[in-house]
Amino acid sequence: MVGFAVVSFVPTFYAIDMGLGLAVVGAVFMFGRFFDVFTDPLIGALSDRTGGRRGPRVPWMLVSFPGVLLFTWLLLSPPDSIGPVYLFCVVSGYLLFVTAFDVPYSSIGLEISPNVHERSVLAGTKAIFQILGALVASLVPVIIGAQMGVSLGTVALVFMMATPVAMVAFLIWTPQNTYRVAQPHPSLWGAWRNCLRQSAFRKLMIAFFAVQAANAMTVGLLVLFATHVLQAQALVGQMFLMLLLATAFFVPVWILLSRKIGKRRTWMSAILICAVVLAASYSVGAGDTLLMQAICVGLGACMTCDAVLPTSMLADIVAQDETDSGHPRAASYLALKNAASKMAFVAPMGVAFPILGLTGFDKSGANAPETFGVLLFFFAGLPCLLRIAVAAYLWRKLEDRVVDAPAT
Known part of the structure; x- marks a missing residue:
């Protein structure tokens, strides 16, 4: 829901409603796209190397979760008077914490089942809920009939209330994979190279x-x-x-x-x-x-x-x-x-x-x-x-x- 709002509504909101201009907002979000290209592989490799009782995924989700909540709120409900520095810092924080949460979370979807067909069901189920979230975000401005700033604030409020509940449900009911870990772990570069060798x-x-x-x-x-x-x-x-x-x-x-x-x-x-x-x-x-x-x-x-x-x-x-x-x-x-x-x-x-x-x-x-x-x-x-x-x-x-x- 938030991801759709960020892609579809947030750039125009900051450029027009908040008065930052198309050039500034476009440059910030283009930087964010390239920023993600580098942080995704880094966080992925670090997550694979993380140990602990809860496996390599949950620790990253728990650590990044407060940052996801904070920067989502700051991005969707900004103060009345902001500048380009605020947008740059908030977008950077949002993308970093969402990546740190989503890469380990989505990895569990790849690992959770040994059954070939069930992997397709899991991927499809996730896709359906992503689409439902996008539909909800797209309908919020229509349902409440308010300006874009109020609509984005409403999305942020729903997110802040619903996501902790979803996180608790995830921690209680989602099974974790266990690994027969061979030592030593490859280096970060070695981890990427091993993937690309396949x-x-x-x-x-x-x-x-x-x-x-x-x-x-x-x-x-x-x-x-x-x-x-x-x-x-x-x-x-x-x-x-x-x-x-x-x-x-x-x-x-x-x-x-x-x-x-x-x-x-x-x-x-x-x-x-x-x-x-x-x-x-x-x-x-x-x-x-x-x-x-x-x-x-x-x-x-x-x-x-x-x-x-x-x-x-x-x-x-x-x-x-x-x-x-x-x-x-x-x-x-x-x-x-x-x-x-x-x-x-x-x-x-x-x-x-x-x-x-x-x-x-x-x-x-x-x-x-x-x-x-x-x-x-x-x-x-x-x-x-x-x-x-x-x-x-x-x-x-x-x-x-x-x-x-x-x-x-």
């Missing part, structure tokens, strides 16, 4: 990065596409809502299909279906609302598979490596995956937006047909090509036995 992990990350970059370009340009191609700016919120709902609805579909035909083949199917959906974008014109709604449903349906099955496949890889090594390594693997995901989501800002700017694209006015062609290429054409290439790569390079070992 051929299956490297192949999975190449495919995951390319698909996430494709998704980032499509989602990042959806507003511009709906505004200038569909010419229905008022329907942008509806488009995102349909995409989110389709994402939640199709989680069980992909999980059941993966049990029938395997995770790799299921993900390839979703990748190719999404390529077909993206190709249909070239048929959208002004006022083609029904076609655009169908495209948003198709995108949401496929993107949920992009999130759930790579995580489940990673759990299979981690389980085998931890069995062979005797060391907990889930956090290191997951942190490297998170870093790849965050770098992929820089694609719209680092590639598409600058090239659109060079072609003279006007966000508020008329554009030449060739400029619309560039927008279509980054919204649908390039993502479609990336997906076809990834499907071919998965077919040739990743073996089923690596990510669909027999359930135990």
Whole structure:
């Protein structure tokens, strides 16, 4: 819930309502994205090396939990008069403590079950609750009918009341994995190198990065596409809502299909279906609302598979490596995956937006047909090509036995 609010509402709130300006806020959040790329692998490796009665994950969660509460409140309920230094410090603290909490927490999801299919169920269940949280955050401004500052304060208040209850429930009922730890632990660099040496992990990350970059370009340009191609700016919120709902609805579909035909083949199917959906974008014109709604449903349906099955496949890889090594390594693997995901989501800002700017694209006015062609290429054409290439790569390079070992 908070993560969606931070991505969707907080930058605009600080830039416009708090008066810091788009350039300052954009620079702070871009720094935060790159900051995460370095802190994720570091915290992942340190978590894997942590000992104690509660295992390598819970100590990190307990230590970072107060910081998560504090900086979430400071970020969503700032004082009336702040400057760029306040935003920089609060964003940095928020990202650091959330990373220190979330990487160990999410690692438990990779480790908690030895059953291949159940790993997909766990990943899918987590995805559904993430989507529900995003929906709640998106509906708060509508339900209370208040300004963005009040809405964000409401989200913060709900978070402060609900999260301690969830934390207690987690500590009471979530089982912990136990390890046959071999000594000595590898160095931090050695831990990352051991992960990157795994051929299956490297192949999975190449495919995951390319698909996430494709998704980032499509989602990042959806507003511009709906505004200038569909010419229905008022329907942008509806488009995102349909995409989110389709994402939640199709989680069980992909999980059941993966049990029938395997995770790799299921993900390839979703990748190719999404390529077909993206190709249909070239048929959208002004006022083609029904076609655009169908495209948003198709995108949401496929993107949920992009999130759930790579995580489940990673759990299979981690389980085998931890069995062979005797060391907990889930956090290191997951942190490297998170870093790849965050770098992929820089694609719209680092590639598409600058090239659109060079072609003279006007966000508020008329554009030449060739400029619309560039927008279509980054919204649908390039993502479609990336997906076809990834499907071919998965077919040739990743073996089923690596990510669909027999359930135990």
